[in-house]
Amino acid sequence: MKQSSNKNRYFCSAADDAEVAKTAQLESSESYRLAYTDEDFLLRDDLRSVRLQLEWIKADLVQQENKIDTTVVIFGGARFPDVDRAQQSLLKAKTMLAQSPSDAHLIKQHVIATNVLKNSHYYQEARLLANKITQLSLALNGRQYVVVTGGGPGVMEAANRGASEAGGKSIGLNIVLPFEQDPNPYITPELCFQFHYFAIRKMHFLKRARGLVAFPGGFGTLDELFETLTLIQTKKVKSVPVVLVGIHYWNKLINFDFLAEQGAINQADLELFKIVDTAEEAWSYLCEFWQVEP
Structure with missing residues (x-):
């Protein structure tokens, strides 16, 4: 029998038993397969709750093992390249x-x-901002303010690239899609994840977040931005700085003042985010919020 990698383990490990089961006489029988090695069983609709747990636990444990304490989320359009x-x-x-x-x-x-x-100039702005954030992370202990993106191309690629060029780690939370979502090459390999469930992915975006920056983008960027603003507004998460980069883009896209004038949101809700035009302005605002030297 294959020895467990943990010398202090008392019980036989799941990995050990899985190895033994490969040689079992009825291994080809569906009912006889070990449940946790039976892919057909794990993919049944009835096992959705288990798969949700697995997606949460896997990414959480891997980040813990890689000593990721806090992150800064950078969103933006997959379709805005360099x-x-x-x-x-x-x-x-x-x-x-x-x-x-x-x-x-x-x-x-x-x-x-x-x-x-x-x-396309937002690609360079995201790259620059991620570089600055990562330099701050490295100046601390490399465990704080780690850049995290959706892991795809465009602005997401730019942010992972900026972090990589600064010599630091960055995270990519990819999701299975029919288009646009191959992981970009700048994500730290051991921190490149893939999800099936949008809900679990979005929870991971925010669990360790100490700031969120939204560059111009489409439905995905808007979905993630408004989910974050809603959670802050309703106090489901602690307040973090939310920065929207691109004054013309955001003011043209969303009339936030109209929402307040109509009574759909409170006037005070307009203070939940800051609209700026450049990476430098975003960086200054983040540093002011975090009370660190820019």
């Missing part, structure tokens, strides 16, 4: 439009590519 890639996409759109200048679809694609290029 300037070079955005320029390439616009050039491709221009070339195609030149071949069929009256094609409505190509006209629309050209407009979108033009706007994506305008927004």
